Amino acid sequence: MAESRNCIKCKKVFTYTGVPVCQDCQKETEKLFDEARTYIKEHPDCKLAEVAEITGASHKQIFRWIREGRIEISSAQAADGGLTCGNCGKPIVTGRYCSSCAIKMNDSVKEAFGKNKPEEKKPSSGKLKEHGITKGKA
Numbered sequence: 001m002a003e004s005r006n007c008i009k010c011k012k013v014f015t016y017t018g019v020p021v022c023q024d025c026q027k028e029t030e031k032l033f034d035e036a037r038t039y040i041k042e043h044p045d046c047k048l049a050e051v052a053e054i055t056g057a058s059h060k061q062i063f064r065w066i067r068e069g070r071i072e073i074s075s076a077q078a079a080d081g082g083l084t085c086g087n088c089g090k091p092i093v094t095g096r097y098c099s100s101c102a103i104k105m106n107d108s109v110k111e112a113f114g115k116n117k118p119e120e121k122k123p124s125s126g127k128l129k130e131h132g133i134t135k136g137k138a
């Protein structure tokens, strides 16, 4: 079922596929992403505001890329840009949480799962993961 929508960026009518912008604007965003990422790589000390200004990507957009883990910045840039851990508020350089909170959360998720399951059968998924086995039996 094709649904026509207006692109939230250029207002053009396009076929909606779950993304609120048209393909042209998506391409444009990818281009901006490339530019922003390259700029940050080449200017490790630049400010995020500068990146936004030079590439034309919005601050919000750059933050999104960082939170998606697509762009990694220095801690100075993080502090300057105000990117902080969603849990403890410490400056972070990528993703949503600082590494220690990410680990803690991972643990609490595991714990929660462990508590939900009574002691009977212990799933060996953890062990499988350690061995890097993701495929089924050969």
Ligand SMILES: [Zn+2]
Residues within 6 Å of the ligand: 007, 008, 009, 010, 011, 012, 021, 022, 023, 024, 025, 026
């Ligand atoms: Zn568009």
Ligand SMILES: [Zn+2]
Residues within 6 Å of the ligand: 085, 086, 087, 088, 089, 090, 097, 098, 099, 100, 101, 102
């Ligand atoms: Zn944290």
